[in-house]
Amino acid sequence: MRAAPSQEEVRRHNLGTLLRHVHLRGPTSRAELTASMGLNRSTIGALTADLVAAGLVTEEVPPAQGRAGRPSLVVRPLAERVYAYAFCLEVDRIVAARVGLGGVVLDRRELARPRGERPAPKVVAPFAEFVRDVEKGVPADAVCVGSAAAVSGMVRKEDGTVQLCEAGWVDTTFTAAVAEALSRTRGAVAPLEVRNAADLAALAEHSRGVAVDCDNVIYLYGDAGISGGVIAGGRPITGHGGHGGEVGHMVVNPQGRSCGCGSKGCWETEIGESALIRAAGRDGTGREAVLAVVDAAGRGDAMAQAALRQVGDWLGFGVANLVNIFNPELVIFGGTLRDVYLSSAAQVRGRLTRMVLVAARDHVRLRTPSLGDDAALLGAADLAFEGLLTDPLDSSANPP
Numbered sequence: 001m002r003a004a005p006s007q008e009e010v011r012r013h014n015l016g017t018l019l020r021h022v023h024l025r026g027p028t029s030r031a032e033l034t035a036s037m038g039l040n041r042s043t044i045g046a047l048t049a050d051l052v053a054a055g056l057v058t059e060e061v062p063p064a065q066g067r068a069g070r071p072s073l074v075v076r077p078l079a080e081r082v083y084a085y086a087f088c089l090e091v092d093r094i095v096a097a098r099v100g101l102g103g104v105v106l107d108r109r110e111l112a113r114p115r116g117e118r119p120a121p122k123v124v125a126p127f128a129e130f131v132r133d134v135e136k137g138v139p140a141d142a143v144c145v146g147s148a149a150a151v152s153g154m155v156r157k158e159d160g161t162v163q164l165c166e167a168g169w170v171d172t173t174f175t176a177a178v179a180e181a182l183s184r185t186r187g188a189v190a191p192l193e194v195r196n197a198a199d200l201a202a203l204a205e206h207s208r209g210v211a212v213d214c215d216n217v218i219y220l221y222g223d224a225g226i227s228g229g230v231i232a233g234g235r236p237i238t239g240h241g242g243h244g245g246e247v248g249h250m251v252v253n254p255q256g257r258s259c260g261c262g263s264k265g266c267w268e269t270e271i272g273e274s275a276l277i278r279a280a281g282r283d284g285t286g287r288e289a290v291l292a293v294v295d296a297a298g299r300g301d302a303m304a305q306a307a308l309r310q311v312g313d314w315l316g317f318g319v320a321n322l323v324n325i326f327n328p329e330l331v332i333f334g335g336t337l338r339d340v341y342l343s344s345a346a347q348v349r350g351r352l353t354r355m356v357l358v359a360a361r362d363h364v365r366l367r368t369p370s371l372g373d374d375a376a377l378l379g380a381a382d383l384a385f386e387g388l389l390t391d392p393l394d395s396s397a398n399p400p
């Protein structure tokens, strides 16, 4: 039998729970913390004092609310003092940000990226440049607690090796390249964590976005391909090597087109950007080309409307399968799938009505992301804060 946790272990666990609460929900009164954590007022007071002493939160008297009695102090994370670096490598852009405790974006830079660009050191160089520039303005008493990157590609869990879905950039030691680039900057950015962008976006929407309070969530993201993040029972499904949730390569049409992965008739060959653009009789790639089809359909272009109906039907086909497998409360459409879904919701819903088991169909809701295009970036920041949130007084994460 496992021994009961010691008083010290309980205290550390509670410190982490309290800090995570204000990190995700923002400034919170002691009274609300008392209620949500189920602890008594003096315990909350002692925990807060420890976090104040560690330089992680501050306590403030809230503005007068015209009520009698002493107001409950508000606990606020010290975003300016405790921060992490978050990086996002996508098919068409890269984003770097310095994010304060509480998920506050303090500095942010976004650059367009040519598709298929390589080698890795060239791709990641702007991350290091960003850190170098930003660090010049960071207050001397501020502390970086970690860094993480979201990559729109397949990320091997054990060593962060990245397989981009773009042709020709396979098995790149992305993690090593970023770590090497960052090692030449002043910021204490190690350790670097790397995860799939859709997985991190799903986690961010789950912990601070549209899927808060939903423990079964499917997040779909469209760019050049289709990626997905699945949360089941409150936990991300990553699979053995970190490649779980690659829903874009679920085969839906054995008579379909060849896919970049080597298979045929994958879902992304029917709903990805090139499928839509081709069906609309147009050229081009990227979000602008997708939005041009959506715009044209809105203005009455019959070919664009037919293309969206066709792609929407396949979108619903795949979502129906996923709903039958995972029984989610929420399906979220991110990236270009957001616009495709909004323009073809009737087709998507039609497929769900015909294909999904009644028991699973009743409560599933279809939504667009509430964190927008920065969901993966914020998910990366949360990942970088994870060590601190798990054990706020751990020496490796705690500011001196």
Ligand SMILES: [Zn+2]
Pocket (backbone or CB within 6 Å): 248, 249, 259, 260, 261, 262, 263, 264, 266
């Ligand atoms: Zn495929």
